Amino acid sequence: MRLILLGPPGAGKGTQAKVLSQKLNLVHLSTGDIFRESAKRPDEIGQRLTGYMQRGQLVPDEIVNQIVIEKLKDKRIQNRFILDGYPRTKTQATSLDEFLAINKIPLDMVVYMQTSEQVIIDRLTGRRICGKCGANYHIKNILPKKDGICDICGGRLIQRDDDKKETVLKRIKVYNQQTAGLIDYYKNKGFLHTVSGDLEVDRLYKILHELFNEEGLI
Ligand code: AMP
Numbered sequence: 001m002r003l004i005l006l007g008p009p010g011a012g013k014g015t016q017a018k019v020l021s022q023k024l025n026l027v028h029l030s031t032g033d034i035f036r037e038s039a040k041r042p043d044e045i046g047q048r049l050t051g052y053m054q055r056g057q058l059v060p061d062e063i064v065n066q067i068v069i070e071k072l073k074d075k076r077i078q079n080r081f082i083l084d085g086y087p088r089t090k091t092q093a094t095s096l097d098e099f100l101a102i103n104k105i106p107l108d109m110v111v112y113m114q115t116s117e118q119v120i121i122d123r124l125t126g127r128r129i130c131g132k133c134g135a136n137y138h139i140k141n142i143l144p145k146k147d148g149i150c151d152i153c154g155g156r157l158i159q160r161d162d163d164k165k166e167t168v169l170k171r172i173k174v175y176n177q178q179t180a181g182l183i184d185y186y187k188n189k190g191f192l193h194t195v196s197g198d199l200e201v202d203r204l205y206k207i208l209h210e211l212f213n214e215e216g217l218i
Helices: 013-024 031-038 044-054 062-074 090-102 118-124 165-179 179-188 199-215
Strands: 002-007 029-030 081-084 109-114 128-129 134-138 192-196
Touching: 002 179, 013 029, 013 081, 013 199, 029 031, 029 062, 031 062, 062 081, 062 090, 081 134, 109 128, 109 179, 109 199, 118 128, 118 165, 165 179, 179 192, 192 199
Parallel strands: 002 081, 002 109, 029 081, 109 192
Antiparallel strands: 128 134
16 A cells, blocks of 8 residues: 555644554655654754754755655555655655656555644644654653653653744644645545544544545555
């Protein structure tokens, strides 16, 4: 199955992509995860990436396209991937389309996770992650056993810089300006299925599983 998860920051794309990739044996490609990892580099590239993310801005299309296309050249993942956080602009979408067409890799579905603004803000500003292993927590509904400490590896829980309220509002604005247009783009191509990103993780997973079943994808 070849899938794109589309939706605003905080829709739960990463969470669903993780569950789906494990249960359906798909490769989860998250451009956000790739950039967070690359931003740790102690050189100029690392600094530039950190800057874009801290300001809630998008990384330039040429950089993003190059990274994703390079990954998709791997034949082992060409028929079983979930793209999470990519494409995010029309230029990225057309670049992906071109690559898929040239390599005869047909996309199966684009799932749009429609999510209300209040849910996005609550989820992102309340999210905490483990600074060591990256595990996710939330100040209201995913509490660690010991305050501020990761259950899995004992690392300290921190707030992502881009989850601070001001940056979250900026990310929502950038999404509305640069990414939301992709909903119509994929709707017109007949790929789009809309689900609610406001739902609980397990409930939404069940809905997606049913949807893939109905469409004959699993
Ligand atoms: P995410 O975890 O998907 O919200 O991504 C975190 C940050 O990485 C974003 O706010 C952007 O700065 C950058 N980023 C991730 N994916 C893309 C993309 N497809 N295009 C441009 N920037 C991206």
